Amino acid sequence: MTSSRLSIERDAQDSVLSHARKGAASDPPAEVCGVLAGDSDARTVTAAHPVSNVADEPRVAYELDPEETVSIIEAVESAGDDAVGFYHSHPESAPVPSATDREQASWPGYVYLICSPDGRMTAHEWTGNEFSELAIAVE
Numbered sequence: 001m002t003s004s005r006l007s008i009e010r011d012a013q014d015s016v017l018s019h020a021r022k023g024a025a026s027d028p029p030a031e032v033c034g035v036l037a038g039d040s041d042a043r044t045v046t047a048a049h050p051v052s053n054v055a056d057e058p059r060v061a062y063e064l065d066p067e068e069t070v071s072i073i074e075a076v077e078s079a080g081d082d083a084v085g086f087y088h089s090h091p092e093s094a095p096v097p098s099a100t101d102r103e104q105a106s107w108p109g110y111v112y113l114i115c116s117p118d119g120r121m122t123a124h125e126w127t128g129n130e131f132s133e134l135a136i137a138v139e
Contacts, residue, residue, distance in 0.1 A: 005135040006084075006111055006123040008045040012036070013138055015048040016115055020089035023053075024117035029091040030058040035072045036113060040082035043111065043134070048087060049076070061100055062088040085111025095122045097131045105131070 016034070023032035033053050038046040049072045055063040064086065073083045086107070090098070095114040097105075105112065108128035115121040124131035 024091035031062040033062040033088040087113040
């Protein structure tokens with residue numbers, strides 16, 4: 001991946017935001033997460049696949065369910081697409097990488113999309129050492 005921009009189809013963006021709003025409306029509010037699918041070379045997201053958040057403290061952290069994540073990535077690849085990255089929400093804070101997000105990032109070269117229930121989104125590539133912000137283009 002070489003582009004400093006992420007393209008996301010409107011339906012995929014709507015799916016991520018709808019999922020984030022459901023998490024924010026739960027009691028207590030919870031972060032939601034999932035897999036972004038599309039074309040990793042073009043850094044284009046065509047679909048978002050929700051994954052259960054199995055974190056101990058889902059109000060302030062996320063952990064993708066490992067079995068669901070592997071199953072979704074296999075299905076995405078079987079359909080001829082790529083796992084472009086992952087998304088999660090910050091139901092009560094700005095959509096920027098937190099210290100916890102930095103500590104737990106483990107997929108260099110993949111996109112990490114963070115959103116707020118109010119519709120704000122940021123995208124970042126994990127370099128292995130830090131997050132590099134990407135511009136977002138909604139297609």
